Amino acid sequence: xxxxxxxxxxxxxxxxxxxxxxxxxxxxxxxxxxxxxxxxxxxxxxxxxxxxxxxxxxxxxxxxxxxxxxxxxxxxxxxxxxxxxxxxxxxxxxxxxxxxxxxxxxxxxxxxxxxxxxxxxxxxxxxxxxxxxxxxxxxxxxxxxxxxxxxxxxxxxxxxxxxxxxxxxxxxxxxxxxxxxxxxxxxxxxxxxxxxxxxxxxxxxxxxxx
Amino acid sequence: xxxxxxxxxxxxxxxxxxxxxxxxxxxxxxxxxxxxxxxxxxxxxxxxxxxxxxxxxxxxxxxxxxxxxxxxxxxxxxxxxxxxxxxxxxxxxxxxxxxxxxxxxxxxxxxxxxxxxxxxxxxxxxxxxx
Amino acid sequence: xxxxxxxxxxxxxxxxxxxxxxxxxxxxxxxxxxxxxxxxxxxxxxxxxxxxxxxxxxxxxxxxxxxxxxxxxxxxxxxxxxxxxxxxxxxxxxxxxxxxxxxxxxxxxxxxxxxxxxxxxxxxxxxxxxxxxxxxxxxxxxxxxxxxxxxxxxxxxxxxxxxxxxxxxxxxxxxxxxxxxxxxxxxxxxxxxxxxxxxxxxxxxxxxxxxxxxxxxxxxxxxxxxxxxxxxxxxxxxxxxxxxxxxxxxxxxxxxxxxxxxxxxxxxxxxxxxxxxxxxxxxxxxxxxxxxxxxxxxxxxxxxxxxxxxxxxxxxxxxxxxxxxxxxxxxxxxxxxxxxxxxxxxxxxxxxxxxxxxxxxxxxxxxxxxxxxxxxxxxxxxxxxxxxxxxxxxxxxxxxxxxxxxxxxxxxxxxxxxxxxxxxxxxxxxxxxxxxxxxxxxxxxxxxxxxxxxxxxxxxxxxxxxxxxxxxxxxxxxxxxxxxxxxxxxxxxxxxxxxxxxxxxxxxxxxxxxxxxxxxxxxxxxxxxxxxxxxxxxxxxx
Numbered sequence: 040x041x042x043x044x045x046x047x048x049x050x051x052x053x054x055x056x057x058x059x060x061x062x063x064x065x066x067x068x069x070x071x072x073x074x075x076x077x078x079x080x081x082x083x084x085x086x087x088x089x090x091x092x093x094x095x096x097x098x099x100x101x102x103x104x105x106x107x108x109x110x111x112x113x114x115x116x117x118x119x120x121x122x123x124x125x126x127x128x129x130x131x132x133x134x135x136x137x138x139x140x141x142x143x144x145x146x147x148x149x150x151x152x153x154x155x156x157x158x159x160x161x162x163x164x165x166x167x168x169x170x171x172x173x174x175x176x177x178x179x180x181x182x183x184x185x186x187x188x189x190x191x192x193x194x195x196x197x198x199x200x201x202x203x204x205x206x207x208x209x210x211x212x213x214x215x216x217x218x219x220x221x222x223x224x225x226x227x228x229x230x231x232x233x234x235x236x237x238x239x240x241x242x243x244x245x246x247x248x249x
Numbered sequence: 250x251x252x253x254x255x256x257x258x259x260x261x262x263x264x265x266x267x268x269x270x271x272x273x274x275x276x277x278x279x280x281x282x283x284x285x286x287x288x289x290x291x292x293x294x295x296x297x298x299x300x301x302x303x304x305x306x307x308x309x310x311x312x313x314x315x316x317x318x319x320x321x322x323x324x325x326x327x328x329x330x331x332x333x334x335x336x337x338x339x340x341x342x343x344x345x346x347x348x349x350x351x352x353x354x355x356x357x358x359x360x361x362x363x364x365x366x367x368x369x370x371x372x373x374x375x376x377x378x379x
Numbered sequence: 380x381x382x383x384x385x386x387x388x389x390x391x392x393x394x395x396x397x398x399x400x401x402x403x404x405x406x407x408x409x410x411x412x413x414x415x416x417x418x419x420x421x422x423x424x425x426x427x428x429x430x431x432x433x434x435x436x437x438x439x440x441x442x443x444x445x446x447x448x449x450x451x452x453x454x455x456x457x458x459x460x461x462x463x464x465x466x467x468x469x470x471x472x473x474x475x476x477x478x479x480x481x482x483x484x485x486x487x488x489x490x491x492x493x494x495x496x497x498x499x500x501x502x503x504x505x506x507x508x509x510x511x512x513x514x515x516x517x518x519x520x521x522x523x524x525x526x527x528x529x530x531x532x533x534x535x536x537x538x539x540x541x542x543x544x545x546x547x548x549x550x551x552x553x554x555x556x557x558x559x560x561x562x563x564x565x566x567x568x569x570x571x572x573x574x575x576x577x578x579x580x581x582x583x584x585x586x587x588x589x590x591x592x593x594x595x596x597x598x599x600x601x602x603x604x605x606x607x608x609x610x611x612x613x614x615x616x617x618x619x620x621x622x623x624x625x626x627x628x629x630x631x632x633x634x635x636x637x638x639x640x641x642x643x644x645x646x647x648x649x650x651x652x653x654x655x656x657x658x659x660x661x662x663x664x665x666x667x668x669x670x671x672x673x674x675x676x677x678x679x680x681x682x683x684x685x686x687x688x689x690x691x692x693x694x695x696x697x698x699x700x701x702x703x704x705x706x707x708x709x710x711x712x713x714x715x716x717x718x719x720x721x722x723x724x725x726x727x728x729x730x731x732x733x734x735x736x737x738x739x740x741x742x743x744x745x746x747x748x749x750x751x752x753x754x755x756x757x758x759x760x761x762x763x764x765x766x767x768x769x770x771x772x773x774x775x776x777x778x779x780x781x782x783x784x785x786x787x788x789x790x791x792x793x794x795x796x797x798x799x800x801x802x803x804x805x806x807x808x809x810x811x812x813x814x815x816x817x818x819x820x821x822x823x824x825x826x827x828x829x830x831x832x833x834x835x836x837x838x839x840x841x842x843x844x845x846x847x848x849x850x851x852x853x854x855x856x857x858x859x860x861x862x863x864x865x866x867x868x869x870x871x872x873x874x875x876x877x878x879x880x881x882x883x884x885x886x887x888x889x890x891x892x893x894x895x896x897x898x899x900x901x902x903x904x905x906x907x908x909x910x911x912x913x914x915x916x917x918x919x920x921x
Contacts, residue, residue, distance in 0.1 A: 068325075
């Protein structure tokens with residue numbers, strides 16, 4: 040197989056294509072950071088205004104479950120890193136396995152989150168006008184839960200998309216497409232997955248721990 | 250012309266090194282959880298953020314390979330982060346420097362007792378700290 | 380130096396006739412064809428937004444109800460704003476001329492991600508469809524700024540329009556990513572950053588703004604929709620929410636957005652001013668760096684839209700001071716453009732007429748911008764026609780002049796034909812005069828206290844309103860004339876040849892219209908752009 044066969048027509052060579060793909064994905068990740076950024080700014084404002092509600096709200100959330108979710112996502116990130124390593128070494132089977140494992144961590148994460156949400160639905164700890172949890176009545180608590188659901192909800196949507204991307208890459212890996220010369224789809228998909236992990240690294244302490 | 254295949258190996262860590270980073274991340278996760286169970290007041294947020302920044306730095310530099318990649322991608326990330334801080338700073342500065350009574354209060358029916366002038370229970374909203 | 384008649388040949392094979400099926404257009408990845416498809420969509424948006432503007436102006440012929448009711452009036456100004464900002468101004472120069480010329484100017488065959496580029500176009504159309512749907516069902520009456528709590532409680536059709544803009548935001552982001560990556564990674568051999576055409580610098584700055592700001596808009600629109608549908612209370616004071624938080628999030632995007640609108644126009648002026656004066660650009664580095672300067676500093680100023688909204692005095696003061704910095708970079712550019720024209724060999728062509736209009740509108744619009752960014756003055760002018768006149772001076776006056784300059788400067792390159800210069804000048808005159816007639820009365824109205832977005836007004840304002848409406852009609856006729864002679868030129872215009880302006884821009888080295896792959900041979904760059912003194916007009920193709 041000629042090394043140049045993976046280069047698209049408008050690129051001068053594979054290096055340019057790779058650098059372009061990488062910069063393109065990182066620029067896109069920058070936009071995702073700013074998308075969540077608005078919610079982080081809202082969090083910062085309302086935490087400042089309703090400090091007690093945020094403290095009590097955090098205490099009420101299941102921190103241990105969230106810690107497990109954190110471990111799950113970090114494991115997924117590690118799996119993705121290994122997938123890239125195997126893709127570069129042309130080890131299609133291992134690459135595919137790692138990608139599927141990473142996707143699986145995403146689904147586990149979503150399942151655990153679903154359990155959390157179900158619990159909150161049952162007790163009435165819901166955002167805004169739906170808040171009916173009698174045991175926790177403090178000024179601003181409905182806002183805490185509004186932010187909780189919005190931030191984790193948006194994040195979960197990205198986990199779903201990320202897991203989907205990894206599954207798609209796993210299928211491509213199976214057909215032996217990836218090698219030391221052509222691995223950048225795995226790299227790019229991996230970058231997106233790592234971003235999902237990064238956002239959770241901040242959501243975890245901000246919502247559940249402090 | 251640079252051989253394309255050597256680029257793949259240049260600068261990449263070995264699986265063992267990646268595993269070490271992974272373990273570090275797990276340790277930091279345990280650390281942040283444990284420390285949050287202690288009551289440290291204002292410091293708990295600071296410590297939690299410091300640990301989160303450390304963890305994310307590990308992910309960004311090594312898992313996402315920013316340590317070995319060229320300037321423009323680093324610039325993209327740095328800019329996004331600074332911009333995030335810019336937005337957050339002015340939003341928080343706004344609520345913290347406003348005349349306190351212009352800040353929103355919550356619906357008393359849903360969220361607890363309402364504060365009215367002269368009532369015996371006055372939540373000390375003005376002195377809230379992060 | 381004008382081209383000899385012998386040079387003006389129409390190439391046999393070019394991007395327009397390379398494939399004539401509908402499929403070859405609708406599924407194209409050729410950046411030039413995508414640019415043209417955007418041109419049609421964007422011009423339709425301009426027409427729609429312009430019609431809404433005329434309807435508004437005609438309503439204001441009399442103080443009370445003239446021919447529409449109040450809620451229709453509110454819907455019209457909302458839709459006028461939404462269409463003009465998001466469907467016309469923001470995509471206009473980048474998506475049409477950026478798409479068409481950036482690859483050519485950097486010596487590449489296409490943008491970095493051609494299929495993504497096509498996707499951007501279809502996303503734009505999809506977003507437009509949603510918004511249109513919302514419009515047909517009555518449309519929102521919130522103003523294009525969707526302030527809470529009204530936008531979250533109004534019974535008018537808000538959500539489809541929000542969704543439409545949200546979808547459109549993706550188109551903007553993807554285009555921005557495409558340009559950033561193209562400029563960073565696909566410059567031809569010898570093309571260093573300091574040899575890039577100034578239009579490329581301007582689009583680069585614009586793309587940075589698009590990429591950083593638009594996601595925040597996306598989130599904000601999503602939050603309004605969620606709030607409207609589910610009542611989470613994020614911006615509802617009764618639940619502890621802060622309406623001003625909405626304004627912070629909204630303007631964090633929307634102020635930089637105005638630089639998305641003006642920066643490309645500035646890039647066009649940099650290109651055309653050099654060609655019109657047939658002289659090196661004065662202060663190349665200053666212009667290049669100030670493009671980045673505007674892109675960055677534009678993000679530090681958003682609170683100047685909120686001086687009377689209720690934000691803290693600290694924030695207001697900070698934003699007031701920071702807003703002044705943008706004026707510095709704009710001034711640098713104005714001085715360099717004037718410096719370029721000074722002692723140049725100016726030909727008074729249609730693009731030059733638009734350059735003159737641009738400079739005039741930018742200076743006065745910009746100065747009034749600095750004026751309203753002064754807290755103590757804005758307390759009087761906020762939400763009056765003064766502000767309306769200020770931003771129309773910049774957005775319609777300056778940005779639209781830039782758009783028309785681009786259209787007239789690059790028309791020969793894009794279509795291989797020349798339009799009728801005489802009519803071009805007539806239209807330019809009508810537009811500049813019409814514009815002044817429309818908006819100078821509005822400065823006076825605003826200063827006298829006429830509030831914006833008001834359906835009724837006191838009798839004493841009527842004369843100025845009638846004057847403004849008369850001006851808008853003149854403006855409209857100017858556009859009609861442009862449309863006619865450009866449409867005729869497409870078929871009957873004189874063959875332009877490779878470089879009818881004698882410009883030193885890189886894009887003039889390829890045939891007019893260019894071949895599908897932009898060049899017969901990929902260029903090697905040995906010197907900078909806009910160099911009239913040093914370089915005789917030779918082909919740069921190696």
